[in-house]
Amino acid sequence: MDINKIRQDFPILGEQVNGKDLIYLDTSATSQTPLKVIEAMNDYYREYNSNVHRGVHTLGTKATDAYEKARMNVRSFINAKRFEEIVYTRGTTAAINLVARSFGDLVIESGDEIVVNEMEHHANIVPWQELAKRKGAKLVFIPLEENGTIALDSVKDAISAKTKIVAITHVSNVLGTVNDIKSIAEIAHAHDAYISVDGAQAVPHMAVDVQDLDVDFYAFSGxxxxxxxxxxxxxxKAELLDKMEPIEYGGDMIDYVYKTESTWTDLPVKFEAGTPMIAEAVGLNAAIDYINELGIDNIYQHEKELVAYAYDKMSAIEGIEIYGPGKDQRAGLITFNLEGVHPHDLATALDSEGIAVRAGHHCAQPLMKWCKASSTARASFYIYNTIEEIDQFIESLEKTKEFFSYEF
Structure with a gap:
């Protein structure tokens, strides 16, 4: 792949920050947007801006076709069996909340157990905490290994006859750990438990086949x-969604409204109350097309090369601590701390050089406690990043270290 040619598809990469060329190393928070996605959304607003599922006029029909085409594209991208199994939400957080509130309330009873682990984003802990409170259930945590991975023996020990739901991330947004979801799903199902996966950090970066993984629920963000x-x-899975009740009510998701009660329409629209994210669905469709053109395996391989190179360069810096597994076991991100430099100061110093990294607790405070840190810095990579950018990042890290270690 010609990465420099790919970079030309992203207008923002031509911007300057503090007089320096932008080096964007914060994709784990939000990726940048190629021109094809921007243009697709602009075309919707310019040419066929209309509501969906509501009218028979030409604009409404065109908008509905585009909206449902995106759903079919998502179905194919993750290899779901049926388009009815693809529910639009506001994001990963909303998707997990839907599972916890609707399916969780359906299957969890007092005394049941919900299995999670410390590497989870808050979006995959807090909804389960609240479910446990509502139902009198118990949260059970799978312990982490010293390198920030999960051992399957620990999964087997955590899951029991009392387990009803296993909620786990596919890829940690802090450690970069890639969990063996297929094996964990097999263990969960052997105990008649269900598995719900946070795939926000996986779907953009690696091939995901929900049928092969045999997950019951899988959530991700555009x-x-x-x-x-x-x-x-x-x-x-359609048979599970069929059993679930909506948690939002209003237009589009109804079948018929009587004076004192209502009935719901079919999957997946029964979970999509109100005017949906039409332009956003058009944009997501264009994004999937773009990823397919590049090839998800090519994206994965490029990230592996970047993270291995960055890991080696960073490991050579005295006083740096890198969290999580080794370079061959992680996704395309590195979370770290530099001795004597607060992560926020580090991020500010890098920003002065035009380099964007994330600093803070990354919405993963239980994991920060496990890391024995209040906050960390994180550099995350994607298809538009280059080796040359990593070299500039390393050079800026060295300059920052030297500045903060200087005795005035």
């Missing part, structure tokens, strides 16, 4: 995979 903000996907 804005982390070159698409727009404000749209996400919940995949759920």
């Amino acid at each position: 804005h982390k995979m070159l698409g727009p903000t404000g749209i996400g996907i919940l995949y759920g």
Whole structure:
């Protein structure tokens, strides 16, 4: 792949920050957007801006076709069996909340157990905490290994006859750990438990086949995979979604409204109350097309090369601590701390050089406690990043270290 040619598809990469060429190393928070996605959304607003599922006029028909075409594209991208298994949400967080509130309330009873682990984003802990409170259930945590991975023996020990739901991330947004979801799903199902996966950090970067993984639910966001903000996907097995009640009510999701009660329409629209994210679905569709043109395996391989190179360069810096597994076991991100430099100061110093990294607790405070740190810095990579950018990042890290270690 010609990465420099790919970079030309991203207008923002031509911007300057503090007088320096932008080096964007914060894709784990939000990826940048290629021109094809921007143009697709602009075309919707310019040419066929209309509501969906509501009218028979030409604009409404064209908008509905585009909206449902995107759903079919998502179905194919993650290899779901049926388009009815693809539910539009506002993002990963909303998707997980839907599962916890609707399916969780359906299957969890007092005394049941919900299995999670410490590497989870808050979006995959807090909804389960609240479910446990509502139902009198218990949260059970799978312990982490010293290198920030999960051992399957620990999974087997955590899951028991009391387990009803296993909620786990596919890829950690802090450690870069890639969990063996297929094996964990097999263990969960052997105990008649269900598995719900946070796939926000996986779907943009590696091939995901929900049928092969045999997950019951899988959630991800458009804005982390070159698409727009404000749209996400919940995949759920149709037989489970059929049993679930909506948690939002109003237009479009109804079948018939009587004076004192209502009935719901078919999957997946029964979970999509109100005017949906139409332009965002159009943008997500264009993003998936773009990823398919590049090839998800090519994206994965490029990231592996970048993270291995960055890991080696960073490991050579005295006083740096890198969290999580080794370079061959992680996805395309590196979370770290530099001795004597607060992560926020580090991020500010790098920003002065035009380099964008994330600093803070990354919405993963239990994991920060496990890391024995209040906050960390994170550099995350994607298809538009280059070796030359990593070299500039390393040079800026060295300059920052030297500045903060200087005795005035």
